Amino acid sequence: MGIRMFVTEGLSSFKNALSDLFFPPTCPFCDSPDVDSGAWLCYDCTDSISKIEEPFCSQCGLPLPENNPDGALFCGQCLIATPAYHRARYGVKYKGTLREGLKRFKYGGALHATDALSGILIEAYRRHYEHDEFDLILPIPIHRKKLWERGFNQVIVLTEKLSRHVGIPMNRTCLRKSVNTPPQAGLTRHERLSNLRGSFIVSRPDAIKDKRLLLVDDVATTGSTITEAARTIRKAGAARVDALVLALTPMRGNDRP
Ligand SMILES: [Zn+2]
Numbered sequence: 001m002g003i004r005m006f007v008t009e010g011l012s013s014f015k016n017a018l019s020d021l022f023f024p025p026t027c028p029f030c031d032s033p034d035v036d037s038g039a040w041l042c043y044d045c046t047d048s049i050s051k052i053e054e055p056f057c058s059q060c061g062l063p064l065p066e067n068n069p070d071g072a073l074f075c076g077q078c079l080i081a082t083p084a085y086h087r088a089r090y091g092v093k094y095k096g097t098l099r100e101g102l103k104r105f106k107y108g109g110a111l112h113a114t115d116a117l118s119g120i121l122i123e124a125y126r127r128h129y130e131h132d133e134f135d136l137i138l139p140i141p142i143h144r145k146k147l148w149e150r151g152f153n154q155v156i157v158l159t160e161k162l163s164r165h166v167g168i169p170m171n172r173t174c175l176r177k178s179v180n181t182p183p184q185a186g187l188t189r190h191e192r193l194s195n196l197r198g199s200f201i202v203s204r205p206d207a208i209k210d211k212r213l214l215l216v217d218d219v220a221t222t223g224s225t226i227t228e229a230a231r232t233i234r235k236a237g238a239a240r241v242d243a244l245v246l247a248l249t250p251m252r253g254n255d256r257p
């Protein structure tokens with residue numbers, strides 16, 4: 001270990017110890033004081049997070065039926081209409097304290113949840129993708145009206161951490177949300193897709209031309225946002241688009257224990 005790193009790390013752990021003494025850490029998802037030193041979350045929240053695991057569709061990443069008797073690789077939807085992306089993958093289920101934590105982060109500005117949430121995103125990346133698979137990472141943008149209301153795009157904050165961790169640059173400006181679409185809740189997959197149709201634009205096609213891109217989002221239900229964003233990006237000249245979403249809303253048929 002170089003002297004500089006030794007001093008930096010030493011100072012940093014000294015600072016952490018001091019801050020633990022004066023500001024004991026609480027769990028950013030549930031406020032429990034039961035957080036071990038160096039941990040992001042309390043034991044209960046850590047324990048309650050459940051990963052999206054196989055079997056899932058090789059392309060869209062959505063869970064396949066529990067018994068999957070034929071050992072199918074693709075879901076019926078992908079066999080009927082192939083999405084514009086190469087693969088989509090999901091980290092964990094959007095439920096319980098994870099859902100509360102993400103809502104606090106997104107709508108309540110609870111930025112102290114950043115490390116926990118980006119840690120889950122980074123873990124999902126490592127589980128599903130190789131370290132050198134992409135040239136560029138693009139966070140899913142929000143419309144400027146939503147940005148003005150919320151004050152920040154939570155996806156950019158998480159993607160920035162992922163980008164730094166995997167060493168792949170992030171571009172936060174070339175994909176834009178040009179239409180402020182109404183909320184998707186209560187809509188079917190088909191309605192969601194038509195609601196979003198044409199709502200993204202690529203402002204700098206030269207930045208993505210012939211590149212291998214990874215789209216990142218925080219929550220998805222049917223995957224319609226990444227489907228429409230990927231369609232727009234492919235049309236603008238990207239070589240390949242994959243997607244990584246932090247959390248997937250469990251729906252009937254995709255909420256296996
Ligand atoms: Zn907790």
Ligand SMILES: [Zn+2]
Binds near residue numbers: 058062075078
């Ligand atoms: Zn599929």
